[in-house]
Amino acid sequence: MSVDFELVRRAIGENASLDHPVASLTTYRVGGRARVFVRVDVESQLERVAEVANAHSLEVMVIGRGSNMLVSDRGFPGIVVQLGDFASRTDIDEFTSHGEIGATIVVTAGAAVPLPVLARRTASVGLTGFEWAVGVPGSIGGAVRMNAGGHGSDMSASVVDARLFDWRDGSTRDVDCADLGLRFRGSSIGDDTVVLGARLGLTVGDRAACEATIEEIVRWRRENQPGGQNAGSVFVNPVPGEVLAGRLIDECGLRGFRIGSAMVSTKHANFIQADEGGRAEDVFAVMSHVRRVVADKTGHVMRSEVRLVGFEETV
Numbered sequence: 001m002s003v004d005f006e007l008v009r010r011a012i013g014e015n016a017s018l019d020h021p022v023a024s025l026t027t028y029r030v031g032g033r034a035r036v037f038v039r040v041d042v043e044s045q046l047e048r049v050a051e052v053a054n055a056h057s058l059e060v061m062v063i064g065r066g067s068n069m070l071v072s073d074r075g076f077p078g079i080v081v082q083l084g085d086f087a088s089r090t091d092i093d094e095f096t097s098h099g100e101i102g103a104t105i106v107v108t109a110g111a112a113v114p115l116p117v118l119a120r121r122t123a124s125v126g127l128t129g130f131e132w133a134v135g136v137p138g139s140i141g142g143a144v145r146m147n148a149g150g151h152g153s154d155m156s157a158s159v160v161d162a163r164l165f166d167w168r169d170g171s172t173r174d175v176d177c178a179d180l181g182l183r184f185r186g187s188s189i190g191d192d193t194v195v196l197g198a199r200l201g202l203t204v205g206d207r208a209a210c211e212a213t214i215e216e217i218v219r220w221r222r223e224n225q226p227g228g229q230n231a232g233s234v235f236v237n238p239v240p241g242e243v244l245a246g247r248l249i250d251e252c253g254l255r256g257f258r259i260g261s262a263m264v265s266t267k268h269a270n271f272i273q274a275d276e277g278g279r280a281e282d283v284f285a286v287m288s289h290v291r292r293v294v295a296d297k298t299g300h301v302m303r304s305e306v307r308l309v310g311f312e313e314t315v
Ligand SMILES: Cc1cc2nc3c(=O)[nH]c(=O)nc-3n(C[C@H](O)[C@H](O)[C@H](O)COP(=O)(O)OP(=O)(O)OC[C@H]3O[C@@H](n4cnc5c(N)ncnc54)[C@H](O)[C@@H]3O)c2cc1C
Pocket: 027, 061, 062, 063, 064, 065, 066, 067, 068, 069, 083, 111, 135, 136, 137, 138, 139, 140, 141, 142, 143, 144, 145, 146, 147, 148, 149, 150, 185, 189, 193, 194, 195, 196, 225, 230, 231, 232, 233, 307
């Protein structure tokens, strides 16, 4: 069935656009165009998008901060949705009472809230438990979906529940943390579901200590991780805490390995960097090569932590 995309665009609303470059929406800054793109500022528009997508059998993909995603140079043939204003709020400003040290406070954050922003704001009012997220450049929605984590913690340590929207029937529901299937860098949240926001249980602590932890993490990240165009760690550690992907890649002598516009970082072997103006296909080719060499030499088959969009093979 051929789709009249101009009709689709008009049906979604005037804020939808056609052939929108995806690169600018991701930290890799490579990849093709979204056939349709819409930034949804009002929650009720999601239902409209769902109706239109279902009517035309179009795939929908929600994008957060694009920091865990590699979109192919061919782009995405369906509708890319970015959550806007309605999902950008937190109630952290309403937290004024410092309560008793050790008390649990529940904070609400929309899916589009950047993790570093929430980490800094919770620390600045003396809430502890979310400092680890200051160096993870994703959104709450993307972080819940893949159970982002670092520095000995992850989303599952604080998520109380999450508000989910279902593309298939346009329904919304609150789901307890225990039912989200959060596991090491993954969850049971699939492509048919959008995280609209989450409630996090944090602990009243000492503000100066929280802020010192934030500064320490920022310093550690600067010293140990490369800047530039990447999506953080590319492969999930085969055995968390024991068999580390970066170490395996290093042992195979792949630090600095390059194909075209992409290379294994010389600073952190589990990062793959793209050059300015580079190609997603090159990043993918480096990933495939690294995965093959590590499997051949060490027997560990690494799985991609990065969401691959529009590639025929998987890594
Ligand atoms: C420099 C750097 C360092 C990083 N360090 C870490 C780290 O220490 N620990 C770590 O875990 N990760 C790390 N990451 C990866 C990344 O920041 C996290 O995985 C983050 O949680 C991804 O969030 P996002 O909003 O960018 O998701 P995106 O990249 O936009 O999307 C990732 C996946 O989540 C889905 N998604 C996004 N938003 C939603 C939503 N609202 N509802 C449902 N699905 C959604 C997308 O469809 C996609 O499948 C790092 C990345 C970079 C660039």
